[in-house]
Amino acid sequence: MEVYTVGSKSFTAVAINTAAKAGEWIKLKLGAHAMLDVKSSAQDLVTEVDRGSESLIRNLIRTHFPTHAFLGEEGVGAGANASVQALKEVSGAEYLWIVDPIDGTTNFVHGFPFFSVSIALAHKGEVIVGVIYDPFHDELFVAEKGKGAYLKGKRMQVSGDAKLSDSLIATGFPAGTTSTLPVNMKGLQALAPKVRNTRVIGSAALHLAYVAAGRLSGFWEIGLNSWDIAAGALLVREAGGEVTDTLGRPYSLPVRHVLATNGRIHRELQLELAAADATGYE
Numbered sequence: 693m694e695v696y697t698v699g700s701k702s703f704t705a706v707a708i709n710t711a712a713k714a715g716e717w718i719k720l721k722l723g724a725h726a727m728l729d730v731k732s733s734a735q736d737l738v739t740e741v742d743r744g745s746e747s748l749i750r751n752l753i754r755t756h757f758p759t760h761a762f763l764g765e766e767g768v769g770a771g772a773n774a775s776v777q778a779l780k781e782v783s784g785a786e787y788l789w790i791v792d793p794i795d796g797t798t799n800f801v802h803g804f805p806f807f808s809v810s811i812a813l814a815h816k817g818e819v820i821v822g823v824i825y826d827p828f829h830d831e832l833f834v835a836e837k838g839k840g841a842y843l844k845g846k847r848m849q850v851s852g853d854a855k856l857s858d859s860l861i862a863t864g865f866p867a868g869t870t871s872t873l874p875v876n877m878k879g880l881q882a883l884a885p886k887v888r889n890t891r892v893i894g895s896a897a898l899h900l901a902y903v904a905a906g907r908l909s910g911f912w913e914i915g916l917n918s919w920d921i922a923a924g925a926l927l928v929r930e931a932g933g934e935v936t937d938t939l940g941r942p943y944s945l946p947v948r949h950v951l952a953t954n955g956r957i958h959r960e961l962q963l964e965l966a967a968a969d970a971t972g973y974e
């Protein structure tokens with residue numbers, strides 16, 4: 693039987709509409725979520741809103757592109773191994789949607805207004821569309837490979853800071869990170885005196901969007917998953933920035949220890965992380 697496909701709509705239009713719809717729904721649930729579960733530890737939270745947002749997104753994408761593969765945070769078990777395995781299983785797909793239904797779940801649960809929906813589309817392993825929507829501030833960040841990155845119709849450009857000492861840098865502490873905490877602290881300890889200041893707002897996707905928008909000069913975080921990074925990595929690149937792993941190797945979907953900057957401070961920041969033994973690699 694032939695699969696029925698709704699009339700042709702661009703990948704980017706579907707990503708935008710889907711992120712906007714999921715974001716609006718999430719915002720309605722702010723302060724009103726009912727159930728709270730823990731995933732891998734007491735810090736690793738998942739709400740019915742995470743699950744609801746993911747199934748809304750999955751259904752909408754399936755309606756438009758029923759043959760495309762889908763990788764979403766809530767469809768994967770807890771822990772790094774499960775995430776690595778889940779990405780491997782779909783890595784042969786021609787088109788793969790990579791979705792974080794709420795990035796910044798802990799913020800969402802506490803009513804700290806920095807969380808987002810992150811939707812990326814990869815073609816043969818390369819991200820070609822990236823959309824991050826922050827429903828609280830009604831900011832929709834969009835990038836298409838080769839066509840630039842946009843916020844509210846305006847092209848985004850990374851910051852012009854040329855030195856770490858002029859830079860505002862962000863990092864993150866993933867939930868349940870007893871193992872990565874010492875590494876995070878080493879990185880922060882080494883960098884704090886060298887940069888203008890540091891920020892930790894609790895959503896990797898928004899940190900990346902802010903690097904693209906020139907609000908942050910750079911961001912690094914270790915122990916992330918593909919769905920935290922994929923859309924944001926394209927935003928940063930299309931805004932003229934650079935994205936690698938913390939060792940300076942080019943970004944690809946399996947990267948978990950990420951470094952994203954305006955490009956100008958990339959090498960300096962990477963060398964500092966390496967010197968501090970804070971890359972997350974053994």
Ligand code: 2AM
Binds near residue numbers: 798867894
């Ligand atoms: P989440 O809110 O979707 O879980 C905060 O440092 C960032 O790390 C957030 O983007 C958060 O995404 C992510 N994160 C939280 N817990 C994590 C975990 N156990 N493993 C990997 N990333 C995590």
Ligand code: CA
Binds near residue numbers: 920
């Ligand atoms: Ca996430």
